[in-house]
Structure formats: C-alpha cells, structure tokens
Amino acid sequence: MTSPLEQKKIRIAGTSVVTANRTWDGAVVYRTASKGWSADLSEAAIVRNSDEAKALLAESVADDVGAVGAYIAPVQVGEDGKVEPGNLREQIRRTGVTIGQPAQV
Amino acid sequence: MYAYDEIDRTLVNERVSEFRDQVKRRLSGELTEDEFKLLRLQNGVYLQLHAYMFRVAIPYGTLASNQLRALAHVARKYDRGYGHFTTRQNIQFNWIKLAELPDALADLAEVGIHAMQTSGNNMRNVTSDQWAGVAPGEIEDPRIWSELIRQHTTLHPEFSFLPRKFKIAITASDHDRAAIKIHDIGLRLIKNEKGETGFEVLVGGGLGRTPFIAKTIKHFVHGRDILSYIEAILRVYNQYGRRDNIYKARIKILVHELGIEKFSREVEEEWQHIRNSSLQIDDEVIEDIRSRFTYPAYEKLPHMPDELRQAAADPDFEAWRRNSVAPHKIQGYSIVTISLKPTGKPPGDATAEQMDALADLADKYSFGEIRVGHEQNLALPHVAKRDLPALWKALDKLGLATPNVNLITDIIACPGLDYCSLANARSIPIAQELTRRFANHELANLIGRLHINISGCINACGHHHVGHIGILGVEKNGEEVYQITIGGRADESAALGNLIGPGVKFDEVADVVEDIVEAYLALRERPEELFIDTVKRLGVEPFKERVYATR
Ligand code: HEM
Ligand code: SF4
Numbered sequence: 001m002t003s004p005l006e007q008k009k010i011r012i013a014g015t016s017v018v019t020a021n022r023t024w025d026g027a028v029v030y031r032t033a034s035k036g037w038s039a040d041l042s043e044a045a046i047v048r049n050s051d052e053a054k055a056l057l058a059e060s061v062a063d064d065v066g067a068v069g070a071y072i073a074p075v076q077v078g079e080d081g082k083v084e085p086g087n088l089r090e091q092i093r094r095t096g097v098t099i100g101q102p103a104q105v
Numbered sequence: 106m107y108a109y110d111e112i113d114r115t116l117v118n119e120r121v122s123e124f125r126d127q128v129k130r131r132l133s134g135e136l137t138e139d140e141f142k143l144l145r146l147q148n149g150v151y152l153q154l155h156a157y158m159f160r161v162a163i164p165y166g167t168l169a170s171n172q173l174r175a176l177a178h179v180a181r182k183y184d185r186g187y188g189h190f191t192t193r194q195n196i197q198f199n200w201i202k203l204a205e206l207p208d209a210l211a212d213l214a215e216v217g218i219h220a221m222q223t224s225g226n227n228m229r230n231v232t233s234d235q236w237a238g239v240a241p242g243e244i245e246d247p248r249i250w251s252e253l254i255r256q257h258t259t260l261h262p263e264f265s266f267l268p269r270k271f272k273i274a275i276t277a278s279d280h281d282r283a284a285i286k287i288h289d290i291g292l293r294l295i296k297n298e299k300g301e302t303g304f305e306v307l308v309g310g311g312l313g314r315t316p317f318i319a320k321t322i323k324h325f326v327h328g329r330d331i332l333s334y335i336e337a338i339l340r341v342y343n344q345y346g347r348r349d350n351i352y353k354a355r356i357k358i359l360v361h362e363l364g365i366e367k368f369s370r371e372v373e374e375e376w377q378h379i380r381n382s383s384l385q386i387d388d389e390v391i392e393d394i395r396s397r398f399t400y401p402a403y404e405k406l407p408h409m410p411d412e413l414r415q416a417a418a419d420p421d422f423e424a425w426r427r428n429s430v431a432p433h434k435i436q437g438y439s440i441v442t443i444s445l446k447p448t449g450k451p452p453g454d455a456t457a458e459q460m461d462a463l464a465d466l467a468d469k470y471s472f473g474e475i476r477v478g479h480e481q482n483l484a485l486p487h488v489a490k491r492d493l494p495a496l497w498k499a500l501d502k503l504g505l506a507t508p509n510v511n512l513i514t515d516i517i518a519c520p521g522l523d524y525c526s527l528a529n530a531r532s533i534p535i536a537q538e539l540t541r542r543f544a545n546h547e548l549a550n551l552i553g554r555l556h557i558n559i560s561g562c563i564n565a566c567g568h569h570h571v572g573h574i575g576i577l578g579v580e581k582n583g584e585e586v587y588q589i590t591i592g593g594r595a596d597e598s599a600a601l602g603n604l605i606g607p608g609v610k611f612d613e614v615a616d617v618v619e620d621i622v623e624a625y626l627a628l629r630e631r632p633e634e635l636f637i638d639t640v641k642r643l644g645v646e647p648f649k650e651r652v653y654a655t656r
Pocket of ligand 1: 151153158190191192193197269272287310311312313314355518519520524525526527564565566567568
C-alpha cells in the first residue's frame with residue numbers, strides 16, 4: 001500500500017477513481033462525473049486509462065476548495081457494476097479503522 | 106508545575122487568531138491548499154487517511170489537571186471522544202474538522218496549551234524524562250533546561266526553516282527514560298569534578314529510513330554555555346545540511362557523512378565565535394525559570410504506611426504495584442505509571458471520560474499533576490504511598506490499572522495504516538493481537554521486561570529499530586508484510602535491533618513473537634536474565650532457527 005503521496009508517475013492498471021479529503025472536515029470523498037465530490041464510492045466517476053485518469057485528476061486538483069490531496073486510487077468494478085476499493089488502504093479509507101475505537105461518535 | 110508568563114500567553118493567543126483568519130481564508134478559497142499547508146503544519150494540523158489530525162504539544166510531558174480536562178473537552182467536543190498519546194510527548198486527535206480547529210485551539214489556549222513546534226522543519230517540542238523532578242538521584246530537574254531551550258528556540262527565525270525537523274531530548278538520570286540517543290541532539294545533565302552542572306552532548310541520533318544511535322560530541326558543556334553550543338551545532342547543520350534530498354536532510358546523515366570528529370571540529374570552531382556572546386546564560390535567567398517550576402508541599406510520611414502493608418496481602422494489588430509504582434525522591438511518596446495498554450485496545454489511546462477522571466484523581470492524589478512518557482503511558486508523579494491502594498481501585502474502575510508496565514504487552518505502536526497516509530501496513534491491530542496473546546499477566550511477569558515496538562512504515566514513529574522486539578510493516582505485492590528485529594533498545598545502552606530473517610504475513614506476526622519468547626524462556630540462564638540480555642549473549646541465530654525452522 002505504498003502511499004500515493006510517493007507516486008510520481010500516473011500509471012493505472014485497470015479501473016480507478018479520484019479520491020481526496022473534503023476541505024472543511026477532512027472526510028474521504030470521491031470525484032463524481034458531474035464535477036462534484038461525494039462521500040459515496042458508488043457515485044465516483046470511473047476512469048479506465050491513463051488519459052482519462054489524468055484529465056479527471058487535473059479537474060479534481062483544480063477544485064481545491066472542495067477537497068484536498070486528490071490522487072488516483074484503484075477500484076474493482078464487479079459484474080453487477082458494484083464498485084469496491086482496489087487495495088487495503090482504500091478499503092480502510094472507505095470503511096474506517098480496523099481496530100475498534102474506545103469510543104464512537 | 107510550570108507557570109507560563111505573559112509573553113507566552115500573548116504569543117499563544119495571537120497564534121490562535123492568526124490561524125482563525127487563515128482557516129477562514131482557506132475555506133473561502135482565498136488561500137489554496139499549497140499556500141495553506143505550511144500554515145496548518147505550523148499549527149500541528151496534518152492530513153491523514155480519513156480526516157485531519159491535530160497534534161498538540163505537551164512540553165516535557167508535564168500536564169496540569171485542568172490541562173488534561175481541556176484535552177478531554179477537545180476530544181469530546183471536536184473529535185470522537187478520545188485522543189492518542191504519542192512517543193513524542195504529544196497528543197493527537199484523529200478526527201478534527203478544519204472548520205472547528207480554531208475553536209479547539211482557542212479552548213486549549215485558555216489553559217496554556219498549543220500546537221507549536223509539533224510539525225514542520227523546525228525545532229520540535231523538547232522532550233524529557235517523564236519522571237523529571239521526582240526521580241531519586243537525578244542531577245537536577247531537566248525540565249528547567251528543556252524550558253530554557255524551548256524559550257530560546259520557539260519561533261526563532263534561525264530554527265524555523267531548518268533543512269528538516271529537529272528533535273532534542275534531555276535526561277538527568279543515569280537511567281535514560283527520554284531515549285536521548287535516538288534524537289538529533291541528546292543532552293544528559295551531569296556534574297563535573299568541580300561540582301558544576303553541565304551536559305554531556307550527543308548528536309546525530311535518529312530512526313527512520315537510516316537509523317543512527319547518537320554519538321557523544323562533547324563530554325562536558327557548562328550549563329551557561331548550552332544555548333551557544335546548541336546554536337553552534339545548528340549553524341553547522343544549517344550550513345551543510347542537505348536541503349536537496351529529504352531522505353538525507355536530517356543531522357544524523359551529516360554527522361555520519363562528515364564523521365563525528367570533523368563535525369565536532371566544525372562545531373567547536375563555530376562555538377568559539379559565539380560562546381561569549383549574548384547566548385551565554387546568566388544565572389538569573391536560570392533562577393527565574395527554576396522559580397517557575399513549583400513542587401508540591403510534600404508531607405513527612407512514613408516509608409511503609411499501614412495502608413500499603415495491608416494491601417500487600419491482595420495479589421491483584423501487588424501485581425499492579427510491582428510494575429506500576431516506582432520510588433520517588435521524597436520518602437513516603439511514589440511515582441505511579443498509568444498503563445494506556447489495556448488488553449485488546451490501541452496503545453496510547455485514552456477516552457475523554459478517562460482523561461477527566463484521571464484529572465480528578467490527579468487532584469486528589471498527585472497535587473494536580475500528570476506526566477506523559479514516550480512509552481505512550483501516563484504517570485502521576487507525586488502519590489503518597491498510603492493512597493496507593495485507593496488510587497489503584499479507582500484506576501481499575503476506569504480500565505487504567507492493567508498491571509503490564511514494562512512488560513511484553515506494554516507495546517509502543519504508531520497509528521499505521523489505520524490512520525496514517527504514509528503507512529504501508531497496519532500497526533495497531535498487531536499490537537492488539539499481541540496484548541491478547543499475552544493477556545495472562547502471570548506469564549507476562551514470568552517473561553519480565555520486554556519492549557515490543559511497532560511501526561507501519563520506515564519512518565519509524567513507533568521506534569521499531571530500538572524495540573527489544575521491533576516490528577516494521579512493509580508492503581509486498583499489495584500485501585502487508587512485517588520485518589522483525591531483536592536486540593534493539595532505547596535507553597542509556599541504546600542499540601539498533603537485528604533482523605531475524607524474511608518478513609512474515611500479518612496473521613503470522615503474533616505466532617512469530619510467541620516463538621521468539623518461547624526460545625528466550627528456554628535459553629535464558631536464569632529468570633533474572635532479561636530478554637535483551639539473552640539476545641546480547643547469544644545473538645540472533647538461536648531465535649532465527651526457532652522461528653524459521655517450521656516456516
Ligand atoms: C499520521 C501522522 C504522522 C506522520 C505523517 C508522521 C511522519 C513522520 C515522518 C515523515 C518521519 C520520518 C522523519 C525523518 O526520518 O526524517 C517521522 C518520524 C518520527 N515520528 Fe512521525 N508521523 C506521524 C505520526 C507520529 C506518531 C503518532 C508518533 C508517535 C507515536 C510519531 C513520532 C515520530 C518519531 C518518534 C519519529 C522517529 C524519530 C526521528 O525523528 O528520527 N509520529 N514521522
Ligand atoms: S511510522 Fe509510518 S505509518 Fe507509522 S505513523 Fe509514522 S509515518 Fe505513519
């Protein structure tokens with residue numbers, strides 16, 4: 001789960017989305033096809049090659065009032081169209097810490 | 106306790122209103138993230154996986170009960186009801202909203218707490234022995250000197266834009282609880298033949314990608330010269346330090362590349378220019394700081410009160426006392442370590458309720474004072490021995506009396522992949538599983554002192570290099586893999602651990618640790634031979650054989 005912050009080049013292997021943290025509260029969000037941000041992965045715009053990924057990333061980075069630290073993250077799209085995070089890091093970002101917390105909200 | 110003066114209070118309040126304005130401009134889009142990032146980092150605000158993280162300094166690990174209550178309040182009002190105490194005498198909140206941060210900072214400023222020097226390439230908060238001022242046999246309270254350095258370096262322009270972050274730790278005891286040998290500068294308070302107070306100065310320690318144990322650069326620097334000497338070190342660093350390559354920018358790399366002899370010659374030369382300047386410390390300055398550290402009005406109490414004698418019949422109390430209670434410089438008092446390592450829970454976390462209750466207990470039993478140590482535990486520094494049984498009962502009710510201080514389940518772990526955006530692998534779940542495996546405290550006592558340290562990436566926030574058993578999470582083909590070292594230590598005999606062999610998978614780590622421990626129990630010469638000493642005597646081989654024989 002090499003941090004995407006260390007990724008220099010944009011190489012994508014398969015389906016990807018652009019994800020970031022919402023500026024005002026830091027929550028995990030995904031770039032949507034309608035040029036907005038959503039906390040719901042199923043609403044994310046899916047890109048399938050480097051050019052699409054670059055374009056989506058460029059547009060996302062430009063909207064840094066909405067969200068910060070945008071990067072490309074892998075996803076898996078099931079036959080039913082269901083979108084799942086493509087690695088453990090993104091899984092944890094989506095579903096939260098794996099450790100139980102001493103107190104919940 | 107330390108009483109801040111007007112200058113500090115004004116400074117802290119100004120910083121809060123500045124930051125409020127900056128946040129407002131960020132949220133309106135007037136500032137871009139690129140412009141804002143440096144500003145937020147100057148106020149301890151990072152971006153993690155799920156949210157912003159807010160790091161608050163606890164200078165030299167000393168907290169007053171009202172300050173702990175303020176931390177509880179921030180956890181409750183602005184976060185998810187808990188905070189995480191770190192290895193650097195900081196507390197981190199993991200779920201803070203940027204929009205609410207100025208309010209959180211303002212609430213903390215009311216009790217003199219701030220987030221300066223907790224991030225960025227500047228002088229970080231100076232850390233010290235959590236038993237400072239109460240440990241028997243200490244040369245003098247090291248916090249006096251920590252405070253002097255804090256005052257000198259806070260926001261000092263020359264120290265605000267260093268090639269990289271810079272960490273100083275100070276101890277004044279023979280036994281080093283501040284891990285000074287893994288800091289950029291480590292200071293050990295000593296007295297010379299004339300009885301004058303000064304420092305052995307060590308330089309170039311650090312963990313991360315390229316770990317080094319600090320080397321002694323000068324055996325004695327007089328107390329009055331310590332600021333000029335530190336400044337000389339920093340000037341040499343500023344002049345030669347690598348700003349071009351983040352991985353080579355720490356002073357440890359410079360010391361290593363120049364060699365300690367050449368480095369110390371350069372420092373010596375620089376020092377001769379500035380030593381007799383205004384950096385020389387007047388006795389009054391030190392006296393003034395000393396007078397701001399107040400100590401409780403201790404009573405004259407018996408060494409062995411009846412309450413303690415009676416409680417000794419209770420094996421549960423005794424199990425806790427043996428590991429958690431340490432001698433105090435004043436007869437009739439003790440230092441009580443509070444384990445933040447309950448079975449199955451994340452190391453170093455405390456809930457708002459626990460913090461509030463602990464603040465009350467500190468008022469009742471420890472003259473309103475709490476300490477934070479680098480092992481991610483807390484301490485009550487002035488507990489009358491007669492109160493130990495009552496304190497234990499109260500702590501137990503709060504889930505804060507796990508009798509495992511310094512034992513195998515007293516684990517240091519960084520946030521890892523559950524929180525940290527730099528992580529390669531998870532740390533906390535590994536720690537949780539290990540605390541379950543060794544939950545039997547009798548077994549843990551039989552094993553004796555054994556420190557396990559876990560980091561989720563090579564940055565080594567969890568001090569894995571200097572764990573008696575060190576666990577480092579890496580990533581291999583999208584999977585979490587853990588490299589295990591043994592023989593590291595962070596105290597006065599600091600050493601880096603040695604790798605025992607190929608990395609193991611997430612699910613195997615606890616089994617491997619069990620194998621290592623079983624090998625140790627079979628190999629130790631006598632029960633008093635600590636794990637770390639057995640490893641020193643026999644090396645890695647027998648442990649390696651045991652672990653990999655069946656894998
Ligand atoms: C998620 C937030 C964190 C980030 C982004 C972060 C980042 C880093 C980085 C990049 C380094 C390597 C510095 C270098 O070698 O130049 C480092 C080292 C370190 N950090 Fe963290 N860290 C985080 C959390 C923590 C926590 C929770 C602790 C305490 C438990 C901690 C304590 C340390 C220590 C002790 C070191 C190594 C000592 C040294 O400076 O050589 N950090 N951190
Ligand atoms: S060691 Fe790595 S994973 Fe752990 S907190 Fe530090 S930067 Fe994050």
